Amino acid sequence: MPENKENKQEQAFITWNEQYDGGLAIMDEQHRKIVDVINELYRAVFALKVDGTAEEKEKEKAEGIKKSIRAAVEYVKVHFSTEETIMRKLDYPRYPEHKTRHEDFARRVLQDVMRFESGDRRVGMQLVAFLRDWLLEHIAVADKDLALYAKNKGLK
Ligand SMILES: [Fe+2]
Incomplete structure (x- = not known):
């Protein structure tokens, strides 16, 4: 895990692993x-x-986070579908059950988005960690099961 903010800017938060x-x-x-x-988003x-002033920086940063959250949410929706x-x-x-998991995830993320939009700035970091943990687990277990099933049915 990177130690300071500068490193966090340079390093990827998640590195794709072929095991996924x-x-x-x-x-x-x-x-x-x-x-x-x-x-x-990270x-x-x-x-x-x-x-810029502290206020301007804060505003610009919040805008950037909002934009990244929206992009992530939009893409995950496409993927689930x-x-x-x-x-x-x-x-x-x-x-x-797989669809229910997607729906539970979407509901939880929506709650976080609303909290962020109502001014709770801690949500960004919490959300990014939640997305990583949830998705990597989901990809490793539920999606792997689906991929296996689909391959057995002849899909490539
Ligand atoms: Fe899935």
């Missing part, structure tokens, strides 16, 4: 993109600005 690959091209590609959007949370389409198409038996 489930072997289904579309899902793996989207999971890599999710890691990118989370890294982007950079926004630790953005350093040299110019891709997975859900695959699950329905293949009659995946664990579709209901």
Whole structure:
């Protein structure tokens, strides 16, 4: 883990590990993109600005975080919908529980977004850590199971 803010700007928060690959091209590609959007949010949370008054810096930073949160949320939505389409198409038996997990995740993130927008600035860091932990676990377990099932059904 990086030690100071400058390092945090330079280093990626999450580095893709091939072990995260489930072997289904579309899902793996989207999971890599999710890691990118989370890294982007992380950079926004630790953005350093040299110019301007404290108030201006604060405002600019909040705008950057807001933009990154929106981009992450939008992309995750696209990704969930891709997975859900695959699950329905293949009659995946664990579709209901997988979809429920997506919905619980979306609800939790929405709550955080509302907290952030109402001025709670701690949300940025909490959210970025939550996204990393939740998604990496989800990719490693639930999505891997789906990828395996889909591959057995002949999807590549
Ligand atoms: Fe999933």
